[in-house]
Amino acid sequence: MSPEVAGPATAPAPLPDRAPPGPGPLFRLPGLPSWWRPWGATALDVLIAMGCAWFDAQFRTSFVEEQLHSPLPQGWAVGLTVVGALLLVLRRRFPAAVTAAITCGLLLGTGSVLATVVAFYSLARHTPRVRTVFVAAPVGLLLVLGVAVLHLRQYAPHHGTEVTREPVLIALVALTGVVVPVLTGLYPRAPRQPWWWEHRSAMLFDVLLVLLFPLANPVALVSGLNGPDDDPLLVPAPVLVLLVMVQGVALIWRRRYPDALAAVAVILIPLVLPSFSILPVSLYALAKYGASRRNLLLGSGAAAVVLVAWTVVATEFEAEQFIPYSIFLVVPSVVVPVLFGMYRGAKRSLMVTLQDRADRLEREQHLLASQARMEERTRIAREMHDVVSHRVSLMVVHAGALEAGAGGPGVATDTGRLIGDMGRQALNELRQVLGVLRLDDGEQQVPLSPQPTPEDLATLVEESRAAGMQIAFDVIGEPSATDSTVQPTLYRVIQEGLTNAHKHAGNVPARVEVRYRKDTVRVIVENEAPAGPVPTLLPSGGHGLVGLGERVTVLGGTFEAGALENGGFRITATVPLR
Template identity: 40%
Template sequence: MTRTARPERLTWLLPSHLVEAAGTETSGPRGRPRRTVRDWIVDTTIFLLAAFVGLLAAETSVKYSSEPVALTDQIVGGLACCALWLRRRWPTGLAVTLSAVSVVAPTASGAVLASLFSVAVRRPFREVAWIGALAAAASVVQVFVRPDPTINVVVAICLGIVLILLVTAWGMLVRSRRQLVEALRDRALRAEAEAELRFEQAQRLAREAIAREMHDVLAHRLTLLSVHAGALEFRPDAPPEQVARAAGVIRDSAHEALQDLREIIGVLRAPGEEAADRPQPTLATLDTLVEEVREAGMRVVLDNAVTDPGSVPASTGRTVYRIVQEALTNARKHAPGTEVTLILRGRRGEGLTVEVRNPAPTGPVPAVPGSGQGLIGLTERATLAGGRMEHGPTPEGGFALRAWLPWPA
């Protein structure tokens, strides 16, 4: 799986509201979310743009107004631009105040547009609508209170209203995009949680399946114990040779039963299934499985170097059988028409290795829902048996599965 960057290293690229929602940003004074680097860049850019618009208005004010009025406009415009640093904390109050100030101070027009953008980004549509209407009304009144001799009255009114509408629409577009990002993030978190639940469910079902199979093995061992112990109980006068033979069988059966039981400790058996109807495959029946899939039209190349499959422990043989069975099933579903190679190696004391490979499919492969759950169960089975299993795509585009299981000497 490809390693991704740590989330805390990317928070400077996110707005503070997304960082706060993700739970990766510390709080500033009085519990407020601290500004990220991105927030500082945005706030500085908006401040400079508002100051630029204010300077344009101040230039006109100097030409066509008295010196005291022009100086007052410049001071008010500078204060209005500085007040924009409060737009994240009080967007509505700041927009209303600046709209009222802009009626008599055209240098605050840039700050008004910036505050309207903040309101459109952070507040609901109804609040944005009446604040936008207030700013439009203030823009119309400003044309008559502080007219610009270089621009026609109708043009000035239309220009002010168009700018207000454009800034408001831009802010609402940003708000919609943020809401979409938050919705996608929540959906991704839910999908991740659901995938984790499916993984846990598949793991639990795999353990229950292993417990059901081991139940049959333990039942067989305990039956042998019961039979030979009963013979010793009802034939106390049996010859020493028979007593020794029965005791040896009891000892071997108890040892094997404890070994099987150790593999499934802590795994619960699901009720409602009868074990008598389920055959117990072993490594000796692996050839039969291969012949069955060949008769179904699948090409399988078997390279089996285990000369004495009957000497392999029953639990290990069943695990190998299930691994091969699932691997052939996956190859038939995800790579139909390809040739599957099955390699089996091992000896006593060294363990048993099984490898299944198939090349990339030549044609389109339909999507199969629930894929990957069987491999989770196989990995759990191999781990409980004291072994390990690895699987994944090959560099050529195919798929390979390799498992190792212990084979006591």
């Protein structure tokens, strides 16, 4: 037994070659924690922390102690401001803890304005679980709003400003300090198509629209909150604020339910006043995303009627002033949003149609390419079968005769020479087929052998006769000038018929007939039944006759192949002449 067989059944796999240890990447600093090693992120965090510390310290010292709410002296407050800003160097590793420390520091009177923005951005960007962001962000927002109100109550009396006149300032603090940083930090982490939005930018735009809607008309907001109470159309201030907030939040669904949003906007016009209404935005969404033009017509018509009726009831304009004021309300609130929404909707539909068409064409192109590859593979397989099968079959037959030793040394020498000639012919033909497969566009064309001629049919028959088969070869009629596709097909039909006879019947008598007519040529290859078992049984894949049928059918001819009553086999092919 050889050592290889006597050895263990499984040998340990050799270890892969390892490169010698190098000096290490330049983007990491040795001796630092793994979360802080990239030098680019480290330098950026240090610069951000130092910049926020300097800015917040300057901002805090610009106010005197009486203007800001703080239980600590001025020096302590400035020191805590700097310490809170320097905590930002840990914002990637401990975002929630850094945000909590900076936010709680605001309660002590620190002026960490810029550090608060960076902290809430880091909270949304680097917190591993998004659920934590949705819990911590509202809590931080409430704390920031409370601190802003405390500072405003102490700052306003020194400048003669009432707190109730500053709702816009408080809203701006909330948006700038918490809402916008959190949304900006969550943007890269959102899915590409969140919920019903087409992409993340659309979702972010709608969220900002909801948040910025109360600030669209700050003058009207302040005047509405402090307006006269004797106007019958003005609801109490708390109810007005609640309705404005509810319809503003409803804008988040303007792409998914534009019809319902437009109906709500039209109904709330008499209660929230045109200054606070979401009517322009809802009509724009209805014109762009709505599926029914009838609903658009009804919604815009109802909005125009409600606006005109509100002008009649709620205003005291004279007749000559009524029409201009009605036009001033209807045109920017109804006409312009509807026209602009219809334009954007038509453009959006066009882009969707073009995208669908491009996707369909791309799918069709892939299908056509796949179909072309399959057809080319079938053609190559057919050519390989036709080229190799006949030559190799004859070689096997001659090799069997050589093995039997019939005829003496002279016959063995001739048979060996014949086998060598057939092998060289098979290799040459196979090399030509493989050369076409390897051919690139920039290479020179592979030299092709001449196409078979009527004289080559006789040569093909003589090769089979040399293998010991008795073949009667008849040519009836005069060969006409056939094109380059008909003659190779005739050659392949005779070649495949004789190859099958060698494989399955041995050296039995066979007949080959080629009959030339005026417009067609007919080929018959027929062999008798074998007398007994075939000693040189060759393998067969069953694809030769299928390939012949495809060849003949492509040329517009007919092909028949089947067994005879006496046990023989016949192949008949009729090909039209061009």
